[in-house]
Amino acid sequence: MNETIIREMSDGEEVFFFCDKQVEEEILTEQDIEDAWQRLKRFSKYVKVAFPETEKTDGIIDSPIQLINETKTELEKAENVKINGDLYVKRDDSLAVCGSLKARGGIYTVFKYAEDIALKSGMLKITDDYSVLNNEEFKNLFSKYKISVGSTGNLGMSIGLSGKKLGFDVTVYMSEEAKPWKKDMLRKAGVNVIEFKGDYTSALKLARNEAKKDTNTYFIDDEDSKELFLGYSAAYKTLLKQLEENSITVDETHPLVVYLPCGVGGGPGGITFGLKKVFGDNVYCYFGEPTQMPCMSLAMAQSRGDVSVYDIGLGGKTVADGLACSSPSVLAYEVMKGMLDGCFTIRDEHSLNLSRLLYRTAGIKTEPSSCVALGGAGKFSHSENATHLVWLTGGSLVPEDEWERTGLYK
Ligand SMILES: *Cc1c(COP(=O)(O)O)cnc(C)c1O
Numbered sequence: 001m002n003e004t005i006i007r008e009m010s011d012g013e014e015v016f017f018f019c020d021k022q023v024e025e026e027i028l029t030e031q032d033i034e035d036a037w038q039r040l041k042r043f044s045k046y047v048k049v050a051f052p053e054t055e056k057t058d059g060i061i062d063s064p065i066q067l068i069n070e071t072k073t074e075l076e077k078a079e080n081v082k083i084n085g086d087l088y089v090k091r092d093d094s095l096a097v098c099g100s101l102k103a104r105g106g107i108y109t110v111f112k113y114a115e116d117i118a119l120k121s122g123m124l125k126i127t128d129d130y131s132v133l134n135n136e137e138f139k140n141l142f143s144k145y146k147i148s149v150g151s152t153g154n155l156g157m158s159i160g161l162s163g164k165k166l167g168f169d170v171t172v173y174m175s176e177e178a179k180p181w182k183k184d185m186l187r188k189a190g191v192n193v194i195e196f197k198g199d200y201t202s203a204l205k206l207a208r209n210e211a212k213k214d215t216n217t218y219f220i221d222d223e224d225s226k227e228l229f230l231g232y233s234a235a236y237k238t239l240l241k242q243l244e245e246n247s248i249t250v251d252e253t254h255p256l257v258v259y260l261p262c263g264v265g266g267g268p269g270g271i272t273f274g275l276k277k278v279f280g281d282n283v284y285c286y287f288g289e290p291t292q293m294p295c296m297s298l299a300m301a302q303s304r305g306d307v308s309v310y311d312i313g314l315g316g317k318t319v320a321d322g323l324a325c326s327s328p329s330v331l332a333y334e335v336m337k338g339m340l341d342g343c344f345t346i347r348d349e350h351s352l353n354l355s356r357l358l359y360r361t362a363g364i365k366t367e368p369s370s371c372v373a374l375g376g377a378g379k380f381s382h383s384e385n386a387t388h389l390v391w392l393t394g395g396s397l398v399p400e401d402e403w404e405r406t407g408l409y410k
Helices: 002-010 030-050 052-057 069-079 102-121 130-134 136-142 154-166 180-188 200-212 226-233 236-245 266-282 295-302 330-336 348-362 368-376 400-406
Strands: 016-018 065-067 086-091 146-151 169-174 192-195 217-220 256-261 283-290 342-346 387-392
Touching: 002 295, 030 052, 030 102, 030 130, 030 226, 030 266, 065 236, 069 086, 069 348, 069 368, 102 136, 102 146, 102 154, 102 217, 102 226, 102 266, 130 136, 136 154, 146 154, 146 200, 154 169, 154 180, 169 180, 169 200, 180 192, 200 217, 226 266, 226 330, 236 266, 256 266, 256 368, 266 283, 266 330, 283 295, 283 368, 295 330, 295 342, 342 348, 342 368, 348 368, 368 387
Parallel strands: 086 387, 146 169, 146 217, 169 192, 256 283, 256 387, 283 342
Antiparallel strands: 016 342, 065 086
16 A cells, blocks of 8 residues: 555556554653743743733643634535544634744743753753743853754744744754745844745754864754644643633544644644654644655655655755745654554645635735645544644744735735
């Protein structure tokens, strides 16, 4: 079966398939997620003063869920599928600070680094009110440390904007897909932006090598960072309450079905890991990727993490810039291989149509990367009592003239 899927993928066709689950390895634990969550709570007092727009979520960077049953009706017609149960979106496209789901992993990773430094310096105790981190003395402390990261855009935004706010010296290596407005916004904030002619995997290599030369630089490695992964994993902590507030039951006869867009897999992988820890077999998670960059689909179909889409003749341009990754995070693959339920791929024209449909029916504008996830809804059959949740991942910071340039929402 996998041979057929790989052949279809290499022909650039859309595919969807259930994963053959492998034996689960315990690389990270529920305690690790709990630990991350406690750290995010300690930082909430700082977040509230540094990013006042988070006042309403009490300094926790989080987004609401939203019922979109009008979208469901139109989607069923357009895609010729049946979506059993209600359809919701998780609005991570509107997350504070950087307008994408990277606010979960990226900012958490910066916080972890800052906390380690501040505790070690003796200037901070774990029981302190962390709003002091917004003071000059801490900015001076952090300004002696460097952070670097490779990005297709959004990871750089999350780490650049949060790192700079704390006072760090931040360098972002941008791959060629990165949108000019993201580079501009970072430069305005005082982040060093290095443009790289090449794809994401090679931008990462360059950033990693540069960082190795300088022992004072913390390189946040998107292909292998437990911190990034754990920052995403904590997402379920607030989702539980949102499900309850919307009277959504999740149990054996009421599955939760989640669709996530996948780049290197850290974001969707982290979120899936958290959801599986709390809901076990009652949650089903599916990853969506562009047909030209299906790195996690390929890894799942070949049952190994060290794959490259170039090996099957893919790797062409995609409008889904945030998902333009030719190889997956090996960490994400290793954790996902025992728990991911399925994968699907979406052509560019198709994801643009999904963007238009979402806007027409729910008034939501999202980045193309984000909309890939919608294409999975209804493809994998589930019982009538299911709740479907499409995880939107980016869009709220996109400038108006950028939307106009795309011509998507005329
Ligand atoms: C980064 C990103 C993703 C995917 O996250 P990965 O960790 O790369 O898998 C999805 N959507 C958007 C908008 C992103 O920026």
